[in-house]
Amino acid sequence: MVTNRRKFILGTARTAGLVALGGLMWSAYVDEVTANKLILRPPGALKEEDFLSTCIKCGMCVEACPFDTLSLAKPGDNKPLGTPFFEPRDIPCYMCVDIPCVPVCPTGALDKKSVTTNNELDINISKMGVAVVDTKNCIAFWGIQCDACYRACPLLDEAIYLEYEKNERTGKHAFLKPIVDSDFCTGCGLCEHACVTKKAAITVVPSDLVIGSVGDHYIKGWDKADEKRLTNAHAQINTTKISEKSAVDSLNDMGGLLDD
Amino acid sequence: MTNLYNNYRFLIMRRLTQVAIMILYIGGNYWGWNFIQGNLSSSSLFGTIPLSDPYAALQMFAAGAIITTNLVMGALIITVFYMLLGGRVFCSWVCPVNIITDAANYLRRKLEFNKIQKRQPASRNIRYWVLGLSLVLSYILGVTAFEFVSPISITHRAIIFGLGLGWAAMLVIFLFDLFVLKNGWCGHVCPLGAFYSSIGKIGLIRVDHNEEKCTACMECKEVCPENQVLFMVSKESLQVLDGECTNCGRCVEVCNDDALNFSIKKLLKEK
Numbered sequence: 001m002v003t004n005r006r007k008f009i010l011g012t013a014r015t016a017g018l019v020a021l022g023g024l025m026w027s028a029y030v031d032e033v034t035a036n037k038l039i040l041r042p043p044g045a046l047k048e049e050d051f052l053s054t055c056i057k058c059g060m061c062v063e064a065c066p067f068d069t070l071s072l073a074k075p076g077d078n079k080p081l082g083t084p085f086f087e088p089r090d091i092p093c094y095m096c097v098d099i100p101c102v103p104v105c106p107t108g109a110l111d112k113k114s115v116t117t118n119n120e121l122d123i124n125i126s127k128m129g130v131a132v133v134d135t136k137n138c139i140a141f142w143g144i145q146c147d148a149c150y151r152a153c154p155l156l157d158e159a160i161y162l163e164y165e166k167n168e169r170t171g172k173h174a175f176l177k178p179i180v181d182s183d184f185c186t187g188c189g190l191c192e193h194a195c196v197t198k199k200a201a202i203t204v205v206p207s208d209l210v211i212g213s214v215g216d217h218y219i220k221g222w223d224k225a226d227e228k229r230l231t232n233a234h235a236q237i238n239t240t241k242i243s244e245k246s247a248v249d250s251l252n253d254m255g256g257l258l259d260d
Numbered sequence: 261m262t263n264l265y266n267n268y269r270f271l272i273m274r275r276l277t278q279v280a281i282m283i284l285y286i287g288g289n290y291w292g293w294n295f296i297q298g299n300l301s302s303s304s305l306f307g308t309i310p311l312s313d314p315y316a317a318l319q320m321f322a323a324g325a326i327i328t329t330n331l332v333m334g335a336l337i338i339t340v341f342y343m344l345l346g347g348r349v350f351c352s353w354v355c356p357v358n359i360i361t362d363a364a365n366y367l368r369r370k371l372e373f374n375k376i377q378k379r380q381p382a383s384r385n386i387r388y389w390v391l392g393l394s395l396v397l398s399y400i401l402g403v404t405a406f407e408f409v410s411p412i413s414i415t416h417r418a419i420i421f422g423l424g425l426g427w428a429a430m431l432v433i434f435l436f437d438l439f440v441l442k443n444g445w446c447g448h449v450c451p452l453g454a455f456y457s458s459i460g461k462i463g464l465i466r467v468d469h470n471e472e473k474c475t476a477c478m479e480c481k482e483v484c485p486e487n488q489v490l491f492m493v494s495k496e497s498l499q500v501l502d503g504e505c506t507n508c509g510r511c512v513e514v515c516n517d518d519a520l521n522f523s524i525k526k527l528l529k530e531k
Contacts, residue, residue: 074424
C-alpha cells in the first residue's frame, strides 16, 4: 500500500542518506587537505589549526609582499587550497621592517600583536619556522670553508652562529660549523635560499614539527631565573600501606612472611 | 543591429561587469591599482572600505574563528548591498562561474539536449541542504568547509593569482552542466547561490510580468536559469518575488511582447 506517509518517510530517509553520504565524502576530503603539516606561513600567522579556520583566502598578504615571496595554494600544490605559503628555496622572506603583509589581513589570521614589541612592528620576533642543518650534507661539517647561510642570516650571530672546532683529520684546519639558535631563528629561509649544496643542507621547517618541550620535571639549576620555579614548589608525599613505616623497618618486618 | 542589441543588452552588460571586476582585481594584484584589492572572498575598496563574503564569514563563525570587526563590517556591507539590490545579483553580474555555466547552458540549448531530457532528475533544493551541511561541517571540522572545495573561489583565484590545476574544476562544472544536469551547479548545488537566494528575497529590483501583453511563446522560460520563478508567465500579472531569481535580465531581453520588464518591488500590496 502506497500512502502519503510511506512516501514521506521514504523521501526523508533518502534525503538523510544522501546528506550523510555527501557529508562523509566532503569532510573526509577537507580533513585530508588540511592535514598538511609541512607548510610555511607568512609572518605573524596564528597556529596552524586556528589559521585554517580564520584565513579567508583573499590574498591581500600575497599582494602586499614586495618580493613575491607569498603565493596562494592552487589546486595541484597539495596544500590547503587558497591559503598563503612560501617556499624559501625559491623566494625566502626578506623580513621587511614594516611587515607589509601582516596589517592588511582582514581577518586577523596574520596577527599583528604577535609581531609587535613596544607598539612597533618587529619582524625579528616572528616565528615562521625554524632552520635545521643536515650535518651530513653540510660542507662546513666536512671541513670545507663555507659560511653562506651564516652570512645570509639577517640575525647573524644570533639565529645562526659558527662553532669553531679543530679538524683532527688534517691536524691544522678548523671546522666552522653553522649552528641554529631556535630562540632567535624566525624561519625566514634566507639561509636555505643561500645554501650552496645541490639540495639545501639547511632547511626551514614549521617549528611545531621539530621543537621539543622538556616539561616541568627538569630545572636548569645554574640558571637563576629557572631556579625560581622551585621557590613555591612543595613536595607531595604519598602514604601507602608499606610507606607508613620507614623503609628499613618495612624491609625488616617479616610479619606474615615466615612461618611461626 | 538594434534588434541584436535589444535581445542581448543585459547579457552584454553582465559580461562587461564580470570582466571589468576581474580586471580591476588583476590590476590590484599585478600592477598595484588601488581601486579594489584582494578577491571575491574578501577585498579592500580604495584601500579603506572592507568587503567580505558573508557566507565565508558565516562559515568562519561556525568553525569557531575569532571574527574581527573589519570582517564583520565587510560582510555587513556586502549583505546589505545585495539585500537591497535583490535576488542573486552577485550570481549573474559578478560571479565568474556564471560565465562557465551560461556557456554550458547555451550549448545545451543549441544541441537541443533539453528536448531529449525534459525532466531534470534532481531537486533545486539540494543547494539549501549543501548550505546547511557546509555550516555543520565547518563546526565539526573547525575549518571553513566550503571554502576548501569551492569552485567559485578556485575560479576567481585562478583568474587573479594564477591557474594551477584550477582549470580542472572549471571543466568539471562545465561538463556537469552540459551533460549531467541543466543549470546543475548554479541552480541545484551551489550553497553560495542558496545563501544569496535566502537574503535576496527582500531585494527591490524585480522583474515584473504583464500577462495582458504575453503571447505565451515561453521564450523566457527557455532561457531562464531558474525557470521555476517564472511560474506566473501567461497566467497572472505578478512580480517575480522568488529569491532564486538571479536578476540576469535574460527573460526581459528575449521577450518580444514587452510583457517582462525590470521594476521596483511594490512594497504595498495592491487591492
